[in-house]
Amino acid sequence: xxxxxxxxxxxxxxxxxxxxHLSLSIKKGExxxxxxxxxxxxxxxxxxxxxxxxxxxxxxEIFGKPMSDSSYDIKxxxxxxxQNVAVFDELTVYENIDYFCGLYIKDKEERKKCIEYALxxxxxxxxxxxxxKKLSGGLLxxxxxxxxxxxxxxxxxxxxxxxxxxxxxxxxxxxxxxxLNKNGATIIYTSHYMEEVEQLCTRIAIxxxxxxxxxxxxxxxxxxxKNTETITIETISFPKEAQADIRQLPHVYALECDDxxxxxxxxxxxxxxxxxxxxxxxxNYSFGRVYSELPTLNDVFLEITGKTLRD
Amino acid sequence: xxxxxxxxxxxxxxxSGTIMYIVIYTIVAVMVSNAAQSESELDFxxxxxxxxxCDNDNSMISRGLSEYMFSKCEKKEIPDGENAVxxxxxxxxxxxxxxxxxxxxxxxxxxxxxxxxxIKIPGSKSGKFTDMYVDRYLSLxxxxxxGQKNVEKAVSDTMKNLSDTxxxxxxxxxDKNTNVNIMVYLFQFIPFIFIMVTVCGLAPVVMTFxxxxxxxxxxxxxxxxxxxxxQLTAGVxxxxxxxxxxxxxxxxxxxxxxxxxxxGVLFVLNSLVFMMVAVxxxxxxxxxxxxxxxxxxxxxxxxxxxxxxxxxxxxQYLMSEGMLNVAKFLPAYWYxxxxxxxxxxxxxxxxxGKFAMYIGIQLMFAVALIAINxxxxxxxxx
Numbered sequence: 001x002x003x004x005x006x007x008x009x010x011x012x013x014x015x016x017x018x019x020x021h022l023s024l025s026i027k028k029g030e031x032x033x034x035x036x037x038x039x040x041x042x043x044x045x046x047x048x049x050x051x052x053x054x055x056x057x058x059x060x061e062i063f064g065k066p067m068s069d070s071s072y073d074i075k076x077x078x079x080x081x082x083q084n085v086a087v088f089d090e091l092t093v094y095e096n097i098d099y100f101c102g103l104y105i106k107d108k109e110e111r112k113k114c115i116e117y118a119l120x121x122x123x124x125x126x127x128x129x130x131x132x133k134k135l136s137g138g139l140l141x142x143x144x145x146x147x148x149x150x151x152x153x154x155x156x157x158x159x160x161x162x163x164x165x166x167x168x169x170x171x172x173x174x175x176x177x178x179x180l181n182k183n184g185a186t187i188i189y190t191s192h193y194m195e196e197v198e199q200l201c202t203r204i205a206i207x208x209x210x211x212x213x214x215x216x217x218x219x220x221x222x223x224x225x226k227n228t229e230t231i232t233i234e235t236i237s238f239p240k241e242a243q244a245d246i247r248q249l250p251h252v253y254a255l256e257c258d259d260x261x262x263x264x265x266x267x268x269x270x271x272x273x274x275x276x277x278x279x280x281x282x283x284n285y286s287f288g289r290v291y292s293e294l295p296t297l298n299d300v301f302l303e304i305t306g307k308t309l310r311d
Numbered sequence: 312x313x314x315x316x317x318x319x320x321x322x323x324x325x326x327s328g329t330i331m332y333i334v335i336y337t338i339v340a341v342m343v344s345n346a347a348q349s350e351s352e353l354d355f356x357x358x359x360x361x362x363x364x365c366d367n368d369n370s371m372i373s374r375g376l377s378e379y380m381f382s383k384c385e386k387k388e389i390p391d392g393e394n395a396v397x398x399x400x401x402x403x404x405x406x407x408x409x410x411x412x413x414x415x416x417x418x419x420x421x422x423x424x425x426x427x428x429x430i431k432i433p434g435s436k437s438g439k440f441t442d443m444y445v446d447r448y449l450s451l452x453x454x455x456x457x458g459q460k461n462v463e464k465a466v467s468d469t470m471k472n473l474s475d476t477x478x479x480x481x482x483x484x485x486d487k488n489t490n491v492n493i494m495v496y497l498f499q500f501i502p503f504i505f506i507m508v509t510v511c512g513l514a515p516v517v518m519t520f521x522x523x524x525x526x527x528x529x530x531x532x533x534x535x536x537x538x539x540x541x542q543l544t545a546g547v548x549x550x551x552x553x554x555x556x557x558x559x560x561x562x563x564x565x566x567x568x569x570x571x572x573x574x575g576v577l578f579v580l581n582s583l584v585f586m587m588v589a590v591x592x593x594x595x596x597x598x599x600x601x602x603x604x605x606x607x608x609x610x611x612x613x614x615x616x617x618x619x620x621x622x623x624x625x626x627q628y629l630m631s632e633g634m635l636n637v638a639k640f641l642p643a644y645w646y647x648x649x650x651x652x653x654x655x656x657x658x659x660x661x662x663x664g665k666f667a668m669y670i671g672i673q674l675m676f677a678v679a680l681i682a683i684n685x686x687x688x689x690x691x692x693x
Contacts, residue, residue, distance in 0.1 A: 050531050069536070076533035086524035090321045102313035103532035147528075 002064070003028045003155055003186040004049065009058035011044055011210075018044040019055070020210035026188060026203075028154075031181050033201030034190040035297060041210035042190040043083060046159050049188075050080060062155065076104050079153035079185075083160040085144045087132050094119070094128040097146050104151035118150035121176060138169025145173065149180060156180060157188045162196060174200055194297040206301055213304050218297065225303040226253065227295045229266040231273055233280070234288035238262050242285060249275055314520070314529075314539055318546030322516045329512035333554075336504040337561050340497040344565060359385045360406040360437035363399070370416025375466040376448055379473055380409065383444045396430060406437035409445070419449070420462060448473065494566055495654025498578045501558065502643040503618040505582075505589035510596055510610035513550050517543070517597035521688070551590045555583055574653050577666065581649045584673045588642040591680025598687040622647040628657055642676035645669045 004026040011019040019041045026032045034042050047053040049060055051069040060067045062074050087096045097115045105111045119125045122142040132140055141161060149156060158177065162170045177200060181187050191197050197204055198218050205215040214221050238257055246262070247255050251269030255262060266272045273292050280287055362384035366373045387405045389395050399405045410428040418425035427445065431438030451472055455465040520526065520543060529539060559579060562570050569575050596609055618624050620634060621643035627635060638644040649669035651657040659665075 047527075052527050052530055069530075072533045072535060075531060078531065080528060080531045082524055082528055084524045086522075086528035088317070088321065088519060088525065090324050090519065091317065095317075095320075099313060099317050100528065100532070103529060103534045 001028045005061040007059040010056045012056045031187040031201045033197035033204040035197045036207030040207040077154045079148045079156040081148035081158045081161050100147035101150040114150045118146040122146040155186045230293045231264045233290045234261050314542035329508045332507045343496040360441045361385045361387045362407045363387045363389045363405045365410045367413045368411045368415045372416035373411040379448050407431045407441040492654040501582045503614050506614040509589040509593035514593040514597040551586050555586045585646045587677035591677045594684040617643045645672040
């Protein structure tokens with residue numbers, strides 16, 4: 001069953017097209033990653049999805065119903081964790097969660113249980129009397145998450161929740177998101193960190209300039225490009241004849257060389273590394289470290305757009 | 312009521328910062344009212360220096376002088392003793408010691424050179440006053456002696472002339488203070504206080520809810536936008552009424568039943584309308600994401616600027632025509648006009664129509680400010 005359906009969404013700011021005929025469909029129970037560099041239109045898409053922004057054209061459906069600013073019955077099942085921390089500095093951790101949870105749940109007893117659940121889930125129980133200003137960046141992000149999930153929504157949108165967070169807190173946040181998904185929530189996760197998206201998401205859409213340039217599982221996306229393996233060999237002043245020989249090896253489609261290393265790109269094939277090492281030993285070429293890398297989403301992005309995700 | 316509850320909680324936390332203004336306001340109002348109520352400005356009592364006269368002459372003229380001086384000064388005795396005079400002056404038991412030398416009367420009539428001797432506290436006001444009384448007696452006596460040689464009659468005429476007293480009554484500028492309603496001294500500072508308290512106390516609370524992250528996050532929830540706006544509006548109204556009620560309680564404590572007279576109620580009504588203006592100003596300010604320092608700056612510029620320009624601190628009748636013409640474009644001017652009319656400060660007689668007009672103009676300012684707030688928040692909406 002489809003949780004979110006976006007059809008030909010267009011959002012213009014005057015002459016600038018922030019979202020350009022974007023269509024996507026997210027199934028219930030998925031962790032869907034929206035990946036793209038800063039300014040690619042991820043947050044604009046999310047804002048349109050939540051009806052925070054009026055869009056120029058297109059249709060948005062959530063749980064099979066059209067979404068609008070007044071779709072309060074849909075909104076009650078949505079949890080939002082904004083990119084910028086949205087909490088009150090004047091309220092304690094507990095009071096903040098109570099406030100945001102209270103926007104959905106009126107019953108005090110039920111709310112109390114939800115707050116305890118959110119505190120437990122984010123590991124903030126011991127900080128519940130703290131004011132946000134006393135919390136570290138990581139704890140503050142966790143509070144932001146607690147405020148977004150306390151009412152136990154079935155669709156949770158995380159808009160770059162790990163920006164400026166230390167690796168330890170980042171891992172906790174990602175583990176938490178996985179757990180929420182295990183408990184039945186559909187997750188939409190936007191980020192410009194490809195490692196996070198690769199680690200977390202079951203399906204991914206890569207965005208650039210307001211358009212989706214690739215979508216599918218990470219394996220499906222990686223198959224879209226020519227490169228299947230990159231081998232880097234640390235060596236000094238590798239001769240031109242040898243470079244030409246390596247170019248002749250099976251499945252090699254590109255080779256780059258400088259004074260310190262050679263980088264060989266392969267298109268398909270097995271045992272590519274063995275063949276390269278065999279050639280080096282046979283011809284007595286000395287070398288240092290050798291490593292083989294599988295393509296990343298960044299490679300996909302680079303090949304499709306000609307720039308990296310963090311450009 | 313989630314938003315209203317949190318609004319109240321944050322407002323109470325931030326209210327402590329504005330208590331200072333209310334306390335200062337109360338102290339100043341009490342001081343000004345007390346000073347205005349003090350009779351020293353309205354009555355005149357002739358001060359009486361303490362004098363000791365040593366009459367070695369005992370003539371008709373010296374006795375007349377003593378009699379006159381004792382009518383104007385407080386008669387004191389000095390005990391015998393070598394340093395008695397200087398000790399009495401040092402301890403201020405007397406202000407002036409006058410010695411009339413033997414033969415002074417005769418010398419005075421014949422134009423001789425014998426003079427009166429005096430010892431007084433150097434540079435004292437009482438000393439100068441007493442010198443003045445002595446000179447006045449001798450000058451008048453000289454005049455009365457010029458046409459005749461009858462000393463007794465001259466002294467008698469002099470005493471009669473000097474007995475004519477001058478009725479003194481203190482009249483303030485334009486004779487306006489005589490009918491001033493004492494309540495005006497409390498209510499005249501209201502524009503400054505209300506602007507300071509709402510801009511420094513209310514605006515930061517509204518700003519907290521207007522922060523784009525919190526506002527958007529709330530808009531994502533299942534709480535209806537109308538419910539959010541109603542709860543915020545209720546919070547703003549309750550805050551305004553709360554501050555206004557504090558002022559009202561202070562007024563009741565200071566003036567008791569006077570507040571429940573027609574004039575008192577009109578003063579209170581005027582202040583209530585100005586509270587709406589102050590709330591309007593704070594709502595407009597709250598649309599901008601400002602740090603507390605900037606907010607205090609704005610409160611001071613708007614509060615002090617408007618107060619000085621509109622006659623809150625300086626009476627409008629002392630201000631230039633040009634300044635008053637500019638001030639007409641500010642709400643505090645109309646508040647002060649209404650307040651002055653009720654208090655009888657400006658000499659303007661109470662007129663229900665004019666009062667309604669002043670109140671109406673303030674209400675229009677309040678409505679305009681709320682409309683500006685509405686337009687700004689609409690434009691800011693993403």
